[in-house]
Amino acid sequence: MDNCVFCGIAAGKIPSKKVYEDDQILAFYDLEPQAKVHVLVVPKEHICCANAVDKSNSGVIAHIFETIPQIAATLGIKEDGYRIINNCGQHGCQSVKHMHFHIIGGEQLHGQMA
Secondary structure, eight states, rough: OOHHHHHHHHSSSSOOEEEEEEEEEEEESSOOOOSSSEEEEEEEEEHHHHHHHTTTTHHHHHHHHHHHHHHHEEEEEEETTTEEOOOOOOTTOSSSSSSSEEEESSSSSOTTOO
């Protein structure tokens, strides 16, 4: 998608501070961190949101979840724990219409955070 910021980041057209990359996904630091460690994981393929996951693209979502523990280890938060968040749609506060997962940690998180 030409106007999607995460597609631009995944394609290398928009700079980011990368944490992990392979042929299917990219993980990079969030520009507005909500915790000491805040990384976004995005599929390189444009999937707008959780509502658009289907049999044709669910493999990349599984790959994200298979890779998150490795990313968490790289970030030094695997042992103490972290939170994985996905927002879907306007009421879910999805700010970029490209499927992405927040990995947040590095400190004790608030119990009220979803």
